[in-house]
Structure formats: structure tokens, C-alpha cells
Amino acid sequence: PSRIHLVLGDQLSHSLSALADADPETSLVLMAEVMGEATYVKHHKKKIAFLFSAMRHFAEELREKGLTVHYVTLEDPDNAQSLKGELVRALAETGATSVVVTQCGEWRLAEDMRGWESDLGVPVEIREDDRFLCSIEDFREWRKGRKQLRMEYFYRDMRRRHRVLLEGDEPVGGKWNFDAENRKPPAEGLKGPKRISHPKDAITKSVLALVEEHFAGHMGSLDSFHFAVTADQAEMELQQFLDEILPYFGDYQDAMVKGEPYLYHSLVSSYINAGLLMPIDVIRRAEAAWFEGRAPLNAVEGFIRQILGWREYVRGIYWTEMPDYAGLNHLSASRPLPQMYWTAKTDMACMKGAVGDTIEHAYSHHIQRLMVTGNFAMLAGIDPAEVCEWYLAVYSDAYEWVELPNTLGMALYGDGGIMASKPYAASGKYIDRMSNFCGGCRYDPKLTTGPKACPFNALYWDFLDRNTEKLARNPRLSNMYATWRRMDPFKQDAIRKHAAQVLETLDAI
Ligand code: FAD
Ligand code: DLZ
Ligand code: SF4
Incomplete structure (x- = not known):
């Protein structure tokens, strides 16, 4: 040759x-x-x-x-x-x-x-890697001269450029974005459908033995290995998603349920990122499901936005911001990553659930990554480099081009607002509303101080307080800062003290 x-x-x-x-x-x-x-x-x-x-x-x-x-x-x-x-x-x-x-x-x-x-x-x-739908050069061109980057505008351009969910030049259904319909809390007893588990052939079995032998010190177990390892198998999972799951994708996109790692998510990220599925095919087939009346628009548009919008957008950010991007630490966070991220040993039921899913499946869905493990790391001021390394290691879909902007930018606000217009900071109240974790937790999401207080709550206020200089001018946080300022100074003090205690005992909460 x-x-x-x-x-x-x-x-x-x-x-x-x-x-x-x-x-x-x-x-x-x-x-x-x-x-x-x-x-x-x-x-x-x-x-x-x-x-x-x-x-x-x-x-x-x-x-x-x-x-x-x-x-x-x-x-x-x-x-x-x-x-x-x-x-x-x-x-x-x-x-x-x-x-x-x-x-x-x-x-x-x-x-x-x-x-x-x-x-x-x-x-x-x-x-060039032309499996992506926006080249790095085109992204560079798109962002040129824009002071503030917003995914939504990039996504609309991508819809027009690739003619996805369009009627003439207008979005089908009259709106570009149906996200407002995609935030349902989980209904009582919500359970995702049973997923395909592929039989392990001789190749997979020998790889499992090899990994056990050479990577014993790495996270995770190899039990119940279920992944598709060929394009045909990945296609089976995509087909199941399109037929049975996509119709509900939108409604429960942000819901979290104990013991239900997958709910109505597609699980295709590992397959798209490794090349077994083509993003454009996945998009076209989801689009067809709407045109043929097999799935509602809020679900199909929401799903397509993730792949045609977010996935391409984060890649563009990565390649146009690197190498400096990896070293950003806008909030000067410096605490080491708590052990619970590796062991799931914690009394916080939501963290136990999200990290537990991660250890078992090398997967947890977006809201767990963003609003549980990510949110906690941001509120607790964990060093972004350690958090990013964790996310890059533990998910089967993780490569730095997609992991880094999502973690450093979206989850930690470590890039100071390139990815997100405000920190995705939330207290236990949000997790309580969007999940069923709190019912079985030692902590109480309604309490902010005291031994039973949900650690997210004091950390949330303390995070805002600690970062006043950097965040208080953000108009999207003005209500929260106003609430904090109106709070009784004795209560503020008790919150600060409780937060300090939580931060001192991160490995024992
Ligand atoms: P679904 O919810 O079914 O979404 C459909 C598809 O949309 C996904 O398969 C994926 O291809 C795409 N997608 C959705 N959200 C995003 C996003 N924010 N960025 C890029 N693509 C997206 N995704 C990765 O592929 N690799 C990562 O390493 C990764 N790290 C993340 C780290 C953090 C802190 C956060 C908050 C998100 C991260 N994501 C990452 C994005 C997202 O969480 C995963 O793509 C998603 O959970 C994969 O599961 P799914 O295929 O069931 O997704
Ligand atoms: C992630 C990964 C792993 C675990 N092993 C290999 C490997 O042994 N050989 C290989 O070619 N690629 C591997 N990869 C994927 C690469 O790390 C990936 O291509 C780069 O990070 C660039 O995206
Ligand atoms: Fe998580 Fe707090 Fe709810 Fe416990 S009470 S599950 S720590 S949000």
C-alpha cells in the first residue's frame, strides 16, 4: 500500500x-x-x-x-x-x-x-470532518462581529440552511422553539420504556475481558453491558426511540426520576459521537415523524434543536475558543472535587442517583448532568478543571469538543457567559419540583439551615453572595439578588454559616 x-x-x-x-x-x-x-x-x-x-x-x-x-x-x-x-x-x-x-x-x-x-x-x-452540519470556518464566520452569542439564532440559521422543519422560509407551527411546552415535572410513577440490550458476541466478550484486566482502577462496572457496537445495532435503538419514545421526549425532557436513568431520552449521543449514526439522518427521520403525524411538534422540534442546534453550537464554540477556553475560571473556583463524584457515597439522594447512574451506565441524562452534579459543583465552587476532567472521563459520549463547553460554560459558568446568559444555579426547590428524589432524602428541600437542610439551599444563596461582584449586574439574576438583599441580616448570617459548614464537610454530607 x-x-x-x-x-x-x-x-x-x-x-x-x-x-x-x-x-x-x-x-x-x-x-x-x-x-x-x-x-x-x-x-x-x-x-x-x-x-x-x-x-x-x-x-x-x-x-x-x-x-x-x-x-x-x-x-x-x-x-x-x-x-x-x-x-x-x-x-x-x-x-x-x-x-x-x-x-x-x-x-x-x-x-x-x-x-x-x-x-x-x-x-x-x-x-474536514463533514459529518458535522456546520464547519468550523462557517461557525467562525457566523460568530464574527456578534457581541453576544446565542444558540437560538445559530439554530434558526441552521434550520434555514439545512431546510429542517420549514414551510417556505417559516418554521412549521409558526414558532422556532417550543421549549415552553417541554418542562413538565414527572407524573407520579413515571417510568421510561424498556430499552434494547444487545447480545454480546465474541468480539464484545473479549473486549470486556481486556478492559477488566487493564483498566481495573477506572470508574464503573462492566456488568450488564448493553451498548450497540455496530451501526446496525445503533439503528435498532434509534428506531425504537423514533417509534415509541420520541412522542414523549418533549414533555419529560427536564424530568428526573429515581431509578430511571433514561426516561424518554434517546441515548444516541454515544453513537452519533462515535460515528455509528449520522446526525443528519437522525434529524431527517425525526422530522419525518412529525410530517407523518407520528410525533408532536414540541417533541420533534425539541429533539432536533439538541442535535442541529446545541451539538453543532458547542463544537463551534470549542474550536473557535480553544486553547484558552480550557483554562478559564471566571468565578475563581478552587475546591477539590468531592469524593462522592467517584463513589456516589452521600446522603443527598439526587447526587447519589445521578452519580450512581453514571457509575452503572456511563450515562446520566442532561438535566442530571446540568442541574444536579453540575449545579452542585458550581454552587460549591469546585475547581472547573477537576469538574471537566470528571465529565470527560465518566460518560460514554464524552469527547472534549462537546464536554468542555457544556461543563465549563453551561454547567459551571466558568467562561463568564460565552455559552450561557446566566449561571444555571438552582436551589433544592428546583430539584424537588422536577424530580422525585427529595421524598426519599435525608435532607429537606424546604429547609435552608439546620441539620436537615438541603445542602443546595444554603449553597445557592452563598454562591450568589460570594459572587456578587461578578454576577449581581446580570439582569437575569436581579430578582434573586433583590430577594437576598431583602433578607433579614440574621438569616443571611445563618445561611452563610451553614454554607461554610457544608463546604467544610463536603466529603461527609
Ligand atoms: P437526548 O436528551 O435524547 O438528546 C438528543 C441528542 O441531542 C443527544 O444525543 C446529543 O447528541 C444532542 N445534545 C443534547 N444536548 C446537547 C448538548 N448540550 N450539547 C451537545 N449535544 C447535545 N453530550 C455529549 O454528547 N458528550 C458530552 O461529553 C457531554 N457532556 C455534558 C456535560 C454537561 C455538564 C452537560 C450539562 C451536558 C453534557 N452533554 C454532553 C450534553 C447532553 O447532556 C448529552 O448529549 C445527553 O445527555 C446525551 O443523552 P441522550 O443521547 O439521551 O440525549
Ligand atoms: C476515547 C478513545 C479511547 C478510549 N481509545 C481510543 C483508542 O484506543 N484509539 C483511538 O484511535 N481512539 C480512541 N479513543 C478516541 C480518541 O480519544 C478520540 O478520537 C480523540 O479524543 C479525538 O476526538
Ligand atoms: Fe437533593 Fe436536596 Fe432534594 Fe436531597 S433534599 S434530593 S439533597 S435536592
Whole structure:
């Protein structure tokens, strides 16, 4: 072969730009399981197992198409354990004279790639990742000259550009956004439908054994591994979502229920991000469900907004803000991440639930990530770098391009308002309204001080108080600051004291 086509673990798409001209005669496809990628953060065991198994299955599919694939397993004794090292080895072994790859999803690796051409001594062509619906250049153009970035306007442009849910040039249903209809608290006894669990074949079983052996110290258990590991299996899950679940997606998008990690969410993020599903297909099929009367508009529009809007928007923010973005810490937060994020050992039922789901499934849904674990980390002033590393490690859908703006920007307000127009700060009252966690909790969401007080409450006021200088001028927080200022100074003092006590004992609450 004269050319090496490198395919990364989150590039498992037959339409990948790096494979566009792969040729059975002259091309060698290189895929490698390497410690460098598996340990730059301590990824959840299920995330590693999902990716390795999906990579191995994808390699088989490429072989079935007639391509030559050089697949390096983690345990290969000659494995250089880094992507560059494996390229060096493959070039030396084959005498190939060039490399082609699709641009990657993380700054860390992109920086490394910039040096490959000179380090490897052959031309390295880095192609655009056209699985995304907005190129980085187009995003740069879109944001040029805008003082304040708002997802909503980007999303409307994307709807127009890709002609999604449009009637002429107008949004179907007369509005761009039906979010106001998407905030129902959970009904009593709300239970999500049973999800597909795929049978484990020989490839998956051997990957599970490998992960158990080499990543024993990473978070999570490999029990009940249920992930789709091929595009066909991911397609089955998407079809189930479109048929049975999408109609309810909007209504319960923000609801949280103990013991129900999935509710009416799609679970497609891991598959889209790894390349097993194409975002445009997912969008078109959800759109068809509305046009054909199989799902209501609030659900379909809400779902499409997440993928055509948020997903593309956060990627644009990431690539146009990096590398400085990763170091931002607008609120100067510096506390270490409490142990409960790794162990779920806490009396706070909502945190126990969200972290417990994460340990068990490498998943928790958006509102748990944002309003429970994220909100708590922001209110408690946890160092954003530690929080971001946690989110990048523990979710099966996590890559820095999508994790970082969501965590640093949306959940922690660490970017000072690039992603969100105000901090998503909330007290126990919000969690009580949107979940059934509080009923079974040692703490009481109605109390702010005293031994039974919900820790979110004092932390909420203390957070506003601590950050007055940075936040009080935000018009979207003026009501909350007015309430705080009107409060009896003795009560304010008691809240400050209780918050200080909570912060001192974060590992024991
Ligand atoms: P659904 O609720 O069914 O949503 C449908 C799809 O929309 C998702 O599959 C996803 O592709 C897309 N989507 C929804 N919200 C977002 C968003 N805010 N940003 C980007 N895409 C979105 N998502 C990741 O894919 N990887 C991450 O590492 C990640 N980290 C996050 C960290 C924090 C602190 C927060 C608040 C959110 C994070 N998200 C991340 C976004 C979101 O929580 C997940 O995409 C979602 O929970 C995945 O589950 P689902 O497929 O069931 O989503
Ligand atoms: C996340 C991940 C893991 C755990 N392992 C590998 C691997 O062994 N080989 C590989 O090519 N990719 C892996 N990945 C995905 C990469 O980390 C991902 O491609 C980069 O972070 C850029 O998005
Ligand atoms: Fe969470 Fe507070 Fe409710 Fe307990 S009372 S579940 S800590 S919000």
C-alpha cells in the first residue's frame, strides 16, 4: 500500500472523509487501540469497552468491503501505545508514503497532529470532518462581529440552511422553539420504556475481558453491558426511540426520576459521537415523524434543536475558543472535587442517583448532568478543571469538543457567559419540583439551615453572595439578588454559616 488512512476511535463512519478514496489496491486502513488515548483521562470502563468493541466491529465491516485493515489491539506486544507511534510503525512496516486522516475532536490530539508531518517525514493530509452540519470556518464566520452569542439564532440559521422543519422560509407551527411546552415535572410513577440490550458476541466478550484486566482502577462496572457496537445495532435503538419514545421526549425532557436513568431520552449521543449514526439522518427521520403525524411538534422540534442546534453550537464554540477556553475560571473556583463524584457515597439522594447512574451506565441524562452534579459543583465552587476532567472521563459520549463547553460554560459558568446568559444555579426547590428524589432524602428541600437542610439551599444563596461582584449586574439574576438583599441580616448570617459548614464537610454530607 502507498497510503495509510488512519481511523480514530470516534470516527467509525463508512462515509468518513478520510475513507472517501480508500482503495483496496493502494490503501491501508490503520486503527489502533492505544493506552495514550485510553488513559489521558481515566475513562469509564464501559466507555472504553464500547469504543474498542465498536472499533473492532467497524474494522471487520471495512474488511468485508474489500479494504485492507491493519488493526492493532491493546495487547499487541509491539503496540507503541500512541497513535503517532503506531503510524511510525505502520509506515516503516509497509513503506507507505503518505497519511490521510479526518480532523479529530480534541485540541490535545489536534496539536499533536500538527507535528506529524515533520515527525513522520511523509505528507499528512488532515481532512474536514463533514459529518458535522456546520464547519468550523462557517461557525467562525457566523460568530464574527456578534457581541453576544446565542444558540437560538445559530439554530434558526441552521434550520434555514439545512431546510429542517420549514414551510417556505417559516418554521412549521409558526414558532422556532417550543421549549415552553417541554418542562413538565414527572407524573407520579413515571417510568421510561424498556430499552434494547444487545447480545454480546465474541468480539464484545473479549473486549470486556481486556478492559477488566487493564483498566481495573477506572470508574464503573462492566456488568450488564448493553451498548450497540455496530451501526446496525445503533439503528435498532434509534428506531425504537423514533417509534415509541420520541412522542414523549418533549414533555419529560427536564424530568428526573429515581431509578430511571433514561426516561424518554434517546441515548444516541454515544453513537452519533462515535460515528455509528449520522446526525443528519437522525434529524431527517425525526422530522419525518412529525410530517407523518407520528410525533408532536414540541417533541420533534425539541429533539432536533439538541442535535442541529446545541451539538453543532458547542463544537463551534470549542474550536473557535480553544486553547484558552480550557483554562478559564471566571468565578475563581478552587475546591477539590468531592469524593462522592467517584463513589456516589452521600446522603443527598439526587447526587447519589445521578452519580450512581453514571457509575452503572456511563450515562446520566442532561438535566442530571446540568442541574444536579453540575449545579452542585458550581454552587460549591469546585475547581472547573477537576469538574471537566470528571465529565470527560465518566460518560460514554464524552469527547472534549462537546464536554468542555457544556461543563465549563453551561454547567459551571466558568467562561463568564460565552455559552450561557446566566449561571444555571438552582436551589433544592428546583430539584424537588422536577424530580422525585427529595421524598426519599435525608435532607429537606424546604429547609435552608439546620441539620436537615438541603445542602443546595444554603449553597445557592452563598454562591450568589460570594459572587456578587461578578454576577449581581446580570439582569437575569436581579430578582434573586433583590430577594437576598431583602433578607433579614440574621438569616443571611445563618445561611452563610451553614454554607461554610457544608463546604467544610463536603466529603461527609
Ligand atoms: P437526548 O436528551 O435524547 O438528546 C438528543 C441528542 O441531542 C443527544 O444525543 C446529543 O447528541 C444532542 N445534545 C443534547 N444536548 C446537547 C448538548 N448540550 N450539547 C451537545 N449535544 C447535545 N453530550 C455529549 O454528547 N458528550 C458530552 O461529553 C457531554 N457532556 C455534558 C456535560 C454537561 C455538564 C452537560 C450539562 C451536558 C453534557 N452533554 C454532553 C450534553 C447532553 O447532556 C448529552 O448529549 C445527553 O445527555 C446525551 O443523552 P441522550 O443521547 O439521551 O440525549
Ligand atoms: C476515547 C478513545 C479511547 C478510549 N481509545 C481510543 C483508542 O484506543 N484509539 C483511538 O484511535 N481512539 C480512541 N479513543 C478516541 C480518541 O480519544 C478520540 O478520537 C480523540 O479524543 C479525538 O476526538
Ligand atoms: Fe437533593 Fe436536596 Fe432534594 Fe436531597 S433534599 S434530593 S439533597 S435536592
